[in-house]
Amino acid sequence: MNNPNLASDISQIITQNFEKLTDADTRILKVLTSDPIRGAFENSTEVSSRAGVHPASAVRLARRLGFSGYPEFRSFLQNSLMEGQGEYADPTARIAARIARAGEGGLLSSLIDSEVAALEHLRESVRDAQVREFAEVLLGARRIYTAGTSHGTALAKLMAMRLRRSGYDAVDLGGVGQHQIEWVYTMTDRDVLFLSCFRGTTQQLKHLTDIATERGATCLLLCDVDEDYLKGEKTKQICVSRGGAGESQSLVVPMTIANTIILDLASIDAGKTMRSLNAFKRVRESYRCASS
DSSP: OOOTTOOSSHHHHHHHTGGGOOHHHHHHHHHHHHSHHHHTTSOHHHHHHHHTSOTTHHHHHHHHTTOSSHHHHHHHHHHHHHHTOGGGOSHHHHHHHHHHHHGGGOHHHHHHHHHHHHHHHHHHHOOHHHHHHHHHHHHTOSOEEEEESTTHHHHHHHHHHHHHHTTOOEEEGGGSGGGHHHHHHTOOTTOEEEEEESSSOOHHHHHHHHHHHHTTOEEEEEESSOOGGGOOTTEEEEEOOSOOTTSOOOSHHHHHHHHHHHHHHHHHTTTHHHHHHHHHHHHHHHHHHHHO
16 A cells, blocks of 8 residues: 555545545445445446446545555455454455455365364464363352353353263253343352353343352353453453454354363363263163153
8 A cells, every 4th residue: 555554444544535535536435335345346447337427536536545546445445344344344244255255266165274274273372271271160160151142152052061961060041041040140159150252242241240250150251352351350261263354253163162171171070071971871862762
């Protein structure tokens, strides 16, 4: 770019250059911001045509905003789409960006590459000691409550199921519906609240952590966004990226961490997990026989 101080958001760029903008510029920007996904992938002629201005107007706008030409401006718009900035911060835009990024290599290959990159980053960013810390907390818990945001709700449900089968008293708060408060009300300082938070947390989960803190329970947080408000005395956190901007946000990464915690727990609980799994297997088989 010609201007090293160029803002990272199109709204900021418009504000910085507002006095320079012509009527044609305003019409083009309206076209671009009213349909960001379409605007990020059209060429200058197509954008100018939709705005009803001279074909060269989009090129002149790009240069007025500090870009070397329209191709560089369009790349900026596409990067904004991938990074979810400003007008582009919505799931539709992110999906469109991922499809565009896949290009001729194909979606499957692109997604596999994203997953591999995310897993390699996981290897570098999470230590075995962090996993052991989570496992030791779960080992000493009277009861384990799980909850999550976004796709983390599915992981919370799976964690509760895996823990119950391993012989631990675990409750998925997302699965108890309107009775959630009745479960939370019984929380004590011997309990654990295990949260799976993707793309930030919610007011409801903040409220849950406040209750857990008041009652002295330990909070375990598996997340992809660092949550400063949860860094309390009895809070432990594993925070790791699920993918870079414009990439597929991996579900394999948090699942891998959760599986590792479960396996590590089995390695330190003196056979409790193994005995419980065997007992569960016998009950399941007898239930199937009775149902057939």
